[in-house]
Amino acid sequence: MNNTLPASSEILIVDDDPSVVMSLYQVMSDIGRVRFAETAEQTFSMISEKHPDLILLDIELPDANGLDVCTKLKAMPSTQDIPVLVITSHADVGFEESVFEVGAGDYIHKPLNPRVLAARAKTHLAYYHALKLLDKQARTDQLTKLANRWVFDDQLTSELGRANRQKNPISLIMLDIDNFKAFNDQFGHIEGDKCLQAVSTVFSDAILRSGDLVARYGGEEFAVLLPETDALGVQKVAERIRANVEALAIPHADDATFPVVTVSVGCCTSATGSVIDAASALQIADQALYQSKHEGKNCVNFLLVE
Numbered sequence: 685m686n687n688t689l690p691a692s693s694e695i696l697i698v699d700d701d702p703s704v705v706m707s708l709y710q711v712m713s714d715i716g717r718v719r720f721a722e723t724a725e726q727t728f729s730m731i732s733e734k735h736p737d738l739i740l741l742d743i744e745l746p747d748a749n750g751l752d753v754c755t756k757l758k759a760m761p762s763t764q765d766i767p768v769l770v771i772t773s774h775a776d777v778g779f780e781e782s783v784f785e786v787g788a789g790d791y792i793h794k795p796l797n798p799r800v801l802a803a804r805a806k807t808h809l810a811y812y813h814a815l816k817l818l819d820k821q822a823r824t825d826q827l828t829k830l831a832n833r834w835v836f837d838d839q840l841t842s843e844l845g846r847a848n849r850q851k852n853p854i855s856l857i858m859l860d861i862d863n864f865k866a867f868n869d870q871f872g873h874i875e876g877d878k879c880l881q882a883v884s885t886v887f888s889d890a891i892l893r894s895g896d897l898v899a900r901y902g903g904e905e906f907a908v909l910l911p912e913t914d915a916l917g918v919q920k921v922a923e924r925i926r927a928n929v930e931a932l933a934i935p936h937a938d939d940a941t942f943p944v945v946t947v948s949v950g951c952c953t954s955a956t957g958s959v960i961d962a963a964s965a966l967q968i969a970d971q972a973l974y975q976s977k978h979e980g981k982n983c984v985n986f987l988l989v990e
């Protein structure tokens with residue numbers, strides 16, 4: 685397990701005793717990059733700047749009890765998974781129980797034993813990095829490296845809710861590669877996979893805002909979510925994607941509608957965030973996509989919901 689440790693682990697030491705900090709630093713600087721906080725306030729401010737991969741937390745801080753700090757960290761979704769190792773001189777059973785009750789991963793007694801500290805820190809870091817990797821893999825389509833349908837549906841639901849609360853427009857694009865069965869039949873599945881990867885790059889390059897999301901929705905079907913984007917905006921993005929896929933000029937199968945690979949596009953906008961249910965939004969975009977297929981493929985259709 686320890687072999688999986690990346691060289692760049694970020695470790696935050698929270699302690700106000702210079703001699704303890706020095707001992708911790710001597711051990712931890714061999715394991716990762718170390719930062720320090722002396723108080724609870726500094727701790728939260730440093731964590732908001734950059735999330736550490738491991739926190740070594742003293743119990744007696746000048747402005748708070750370390751257990752309360754841990755409770756707060758474990759209550760926040762953005763920090764709850766960061767492993768916390770409590771550094772303590774308490775040894776009674778009741779105290780040990782309270783360490784685990786607040787969600788800390790482990791505790792280490794003072795005086796510190798450097799080898800035990802290093803071993804425990806490495807174990808927690810290895811589990812944390814492995815979990816992060818698994819989480820990333822669970823959210824990513826392995827072939828295209830885009831987000832998968834699960835991530836898309838999740839984000840669509842939360843962005844629709846937000847658009848509705850703020851009465852903001854929100855737009856959705858569904859894309860489907862034209863005659864992809866014919867492509868696979870003529871060139872084989874390996875070339876088909878390469879084609880999917882190439883068009884995925886076009887989709888990713890076409891979305892410019894940080895809140896936008898592109899995902900592989902099914903086999904040769906893709907979806908794009910554009911929060912705070914109105915009818916004009918989504919149609920621009922949709923047309924850019926359609927044109928850029930065509931411009932890739934990937935030769936298509938002899939019996940395909942067009943000589944190069946193309947996509948049919950369906951998009952919709954909920955002008956005031958009135959569509960709040962993900963299934964309805966997807967169904968409207970799908971309806972527009974169906975219209976594009978029906979009109980001869982390689983085109984964009986759009987539906988507006990007021």
Ligand SMILES: Nc1nc2c(ncn2[C@@H]2O[C@H](COP(=O)(O)OP(=O)(O)OP(=O)(O)O)[C@@H](O)[C@H]2O)c(=O)[nH]1
Nearest residue numbers: 860861862863864865866868873874876877903904
């Ligand atoms: N190579 C490859 N092919 C895939 C993958 N996922 C889905 N496909 C193929 O995509 C094709 C989709 O075929 P259809 O649903 O008939 O659609 P189409 O041929 O694109 O026809 P239109 O949508 O009407 O343009 C099928 O042959 C699937 O096997 C994949 O991951 N890799």
